[in-house]
Amino acid sequence: MKNFFLMKSCKTLIIVILALFLIALSIYAAEGEKPMSAEEMRKAAAEKAAALAKPPPGGKWKATAEEALEALKLEGDVEEGEEIYTVCAACHFPTGWGDPLGVFPQLAGQHTTVLIKQISDIRAKNRDNPTMYPFAMQIEGAQDIIDVCSYIQTLKMNPNPRVGPGGPDWMLSNLRKEVWPISLDKIQQKVGNENFKKLKTIEEKEFKSKKEFLKALTNTIGAGELEKHEEVILKNAHWETDLDLGKTLYEKNCVKCHRDHGQGNWHEDPPVVEGQPAPDDKGKTEPAYFPVIAGQTYLYLLRQFSWIQIGKRRNANPDMVKQIKEFSFLDMKSVTDYAGRFEMQEGDWAEVGGEDEEGWDLGEEEEDDEDIPAHLRD
Amino acid sequence: MKIFFLLTAAFLMLGGFFSTANVFAEDAALLFEKLTCNTCHGPAGKGMVRTETKEKYYLKKKQMYRDMIKEGMPVDIVKELRPLYKKKFSDREEFILAIEALIGKADTDKYKDIIINIGGRVYWHKGDLVPGFEDYPRHAGNKQLYLYRQMKDILEGKRTNGNSEAMRGIRPFIDNNNITDDDFMRIAEYLSNVK
Numbered sequence: 332m333k334n335f336f337l338m339k340s341c342k343t344l345i346i347v348i349l350a351l352f353l354i355a356l357s358i359y360a361a362e363g364e365k366p367m368s369a370e371e372m373r374k375a376a377a378e379k380a381a382a383l384a385k386p387p388p389g390g391k392w393k394a395t396a397e398e399a400l401e402a403l404k405l406e407g408d409v410e411e412g413e414e415i416y417t418v419c420a421a422c423h424f425p426t427g428w429g430d431p432l433g434v435f436p437q438l439a440g441q442h443t444t445v446l447i448k449q450i451s452d453i454r455a456k457n458r459d460n461p462t463m464y465p466f467a468m469q470i471e472g473a474q475d476i477i478d479v480c481s482y483i484q485t486l487k488m489n490p491n492p493r494v495g496p497g498g499p500d501w502m503l504s505n506l507r508k509e510v511w512p513i514s515l516d517k518i519q520q521k522v523g524n525e526n527f528k529k530l531k532t533i534e535e536k537e538f539k540s541k542k543e544f545l546k547a548l549t550n551t552i553g554a555g556e557l558e559k560h561e562e563v564i565l566k567n568a569h570w571e572t573d574l575d576l577g578k579t580l581y582e583k584n585c586v587k588c589h590r591d592h593g594q595g596n597w598h599e600d601p602p603v604v605e606g607q608p609a610p611d612d613k614g615k616t617e618p619a620y621f622p623v624i625a626g627q628t629y630l631y632l633l634r635q636f637s638w639i640q641i642g643k644r645r646n647a648n649p650d651m652v653k654q655i656k657e658f659s660f661l662d663m664k665s666v667t668d669y670a671g672r673f674e675m676q677e678g679d680w681a682e683v684g685g686e687d688e689e690g691w692d693l694g695e696e697e698e699d700d701e702d703i704p705a706h707l708r709d
Numbered sequence: 710m711k712i713f714f715l716l717t718a719a720f721l722m723l724g725g726f727f728s729t730a731n732v733f734a735e736d737a738a739l740l741f742e743k744l745t746c747n748t749c750h751g752p753a754g755k756g757m758v759r760t761e762t763k764e765k766y767y768l769k770k771k772q773m774y775r776d777m778i779k780e781g782m783p784v785d786i787v788k789e790l791r792p793l794y795k796k797k798f799s800d801r802e803e804f805i806l807a808i809e810a811l812i813g814k815a816d817t818d819k820y821k822d823i824i825i826n827i828g829g830r831v832y833w834h835k836g837d838l839v840p841g842f843e844d845y846p847r848h849a850g851n852k853q854l855y856l857y858r859q860m861k862d863i864l865e866g867k868r869t870n871g872n873s874e875a876m877r878g879i880r881p882f883i884d885n886n887n888i889t890d891d892d893f894m895r896i897a898e899y900l901s902n903v904k
Contacts, residue, residue: 410769421748422879434882462878465749465841506881691791693774693784 393620394444399451401473403444403618407481408474415479418466427486431493432506433631440488440626440675442597444618446480448646458646484683488626488675495629495668500570501544502537503530510634511660513567522560526552530564544568573661577669580662584654585670593625593673597681621648625673632667737899740892744883749845749875754900756847757839763832766804766825767797773827780823786812790824801829845872849903856897861890 394400419438423429427439438446452458453467460467470476503515515534519527529551538544548557548564557564589595598616624632638644640655640663658666741747741754751757768774768790777787789811798804808824809817833839848856862868863876864883 408769422745430882430885432881432885434879434885460878461872461875464875465839465845465872468841469839506884509881691771691774693778693787 394448394451394618396451396455396457398454398473398476399447402447402451402476402480405474405477407443407477407484409478409481409485411475412478412480412482415470415475416482418469419479419483422463422466426489427483428489428492429628429631431628431630433493433628433634434509436631437489437492437627438483439486440680441483441623442595442621443477443480443484443681444597445595445620445622446483447476448620450476450480452646458644481683484680492626492671493628493630494672495572495633495664496537496539496570497572497574497668497672499540500537500572501539501541501565501568502570503534503564503568504570506535507570507630510630511637513569515567518560518563518567521563522552522556526556526560541565570664571661572664572668574665574669576662577665577667580658580666581669585666588621588648588651589624589670590621592676593623593670594675594679595623595625596621623675623679624667624670625675627671629668629671632671633663636663636667737892737895740886740888741896741899744886744888745879746896749842749872750848751839753903754848755903756849757842757845759833759835759837759839762835763799764801764830765797765799765832766801766829767795768793768824768828769795776827777820777823780827782820782823786816786820801825804829848900851901853894853897853901856900857894860893860897 394403420427422435423438424435427437429435429437449458450467450470453460453463454470456464470479505514505516508514508516515527515530518530522530530548533547533551536547538547545557545561548561552560585593596619599619601615601617635644636655636658639647639652640658642652655663738753746754749757752760771794774787774790774794777790778784790808792811793807796807798807804825805817805821808821812820859868863873864880866877
């Protein structure tokens with residue numbers, strides 16, 4: 332009788348344990364099916380891309396993300412790249428020329444190594460670009476990166492890119508706030524609302540001499556008011572560049588990497604380590620990431636230049652950051668105006684791979700189909 | 710005669726009114742695209758969700774045929790698939806039918822997984838969220854005034870949370886199109902009326 336009760340309670344215990352196990356299992360399964368929230372998905376995607384970035388061995392300006400290093404070794408598929416580019420075309424335009432204000436840069440004509448590095452840097456949050464970030468996250472990996480870059484390589488550059496003023500230039504602009512912190516809005520408090528309203532009538536009008544600009548200001552707010560506010564107005568409208576100064580600065584500071592006509596560089600000799608013999612594979616080069624600046628939109632170059640100087644563009648070449656530390660606003664405007672006017676030449680780019688020229692040789696097994704009798708073959 | 714002129718004038722006025730109204734309605738939709746808003750908020754502000762499935766079946770490289778042999782397909786059958794070289798299919802069933810026409814149903818059933826694995830790519834399915842945009846809002850059907858205020862606050866830097874930085878990144882591009890408050894209001898009105 333005692334055994335009977337013992338057995339019965341044992342059975343009950345097993346049933347209870349089983350039931351508890353099933354309940355726990357169903358809770359676990361239900362949790363497993365629970366979809367990720369948008370924030371979780373975004374976080375997971377960001378972590379996945381960031382995980383691909385290794386600690387930079389030679390400064391963050393070199394390609395360090397695993398997917399970038401892999402993409403550099405792969406062969407691109409132009410057709411596939413064209414499909415991927417439809418996403419990019421919404422902002423960079425189907426031509427790849429970007430917009431005249433340089434909010435979206437020209438991609439056409441850029442070296443593939445540079446494009447690969449910039450895309451993977453944005454994906455790995457090594458270059459802050461909140462506008463482009465979600466678009467970059469649509470790329471599925473190294474093969475997609477090289478595919479889209481191969482397609483971009485087929486695009487012809489803008490034959491008439493927006494260049495700088497190339498001399499005196501005065502303009503009350505609010506469209507350039509992001510390029511450099513001077514603007515019409517900035518002087519509103521200093522000149523007062525009445526004057527500000529009047530100055531708005533010549534907003535974005537470009538004047539090619541200081542005399543012309545002062546005349547327009549006199550006509551707008553009157554000589555008396557101009558006298559009071561001349562200094563602050565001129566300071567916030569001075570977009571003049573000096574191409575001679577730009578040439579001197581370019582030749583002194585930029586030629587080594589961006590080369591004599593802004594063609595940049597996509598390959599360089601492997602580094603020679605002191606005390607060690609030169610490598611046997613002489614002539615073999617390593618990827619380099621010096622961008623093409625020839626023909627790039629002036630305001631894009633100027634904006635990026637200033638961002639590199641203040642450290643906002645984090646993935647820049649550290650040597651450049653040091654070199655341009657003391658550049659004045661006039662220096663920056665002048666050197667970017669000068670460099671943007673260069674034109675690319677034949678031989679400045681890496682050679683593009685040819686078509687798929689392989690034959691229909693489907694391997695050794697195919698030989699069995701040949702008409703040659705087996706005993707006559709090698 | 711007088712009645713004829715009156716009727717003609719009335720007709721022209723009505724025609725003018727309706728065509729202007731249409732132009733305005735179309736304008737806001739066009740402006741939404743011109744300012745690239747649709748690239749982050751989806752067509753007509755309906756959010757970044759795939760509206761159709763995109764897939765491609767494409768034996769574009771001879772290497773793909775070699776890969777089929779590597780995966781265990783007999784050379785004879787692989788050779789029979791040569792007419793499919795560089796032919797693009799955007800539908801899986803059509804691709805399978807084309808294979809069947811060349812090698813028959815039995816072999817298609819046997820080897821279709823290998824062939825599809827090598828020559829096919831599914832980019833996305835209808836209804837998938839577009840990666841990267843999981844936390845970007847849909848605007849279609851939202852309140853006009855709310856949409857207008859968000860646009861203004863984000864671009865003026867009063868609202869700085871969420872992905873507002875991404876939108877401010879293109880502010881010069883927006884400004885360059887000489888957009889007025891009325892334009893923002895019209896875009897808001899257009900979005901609020903999208904079903």
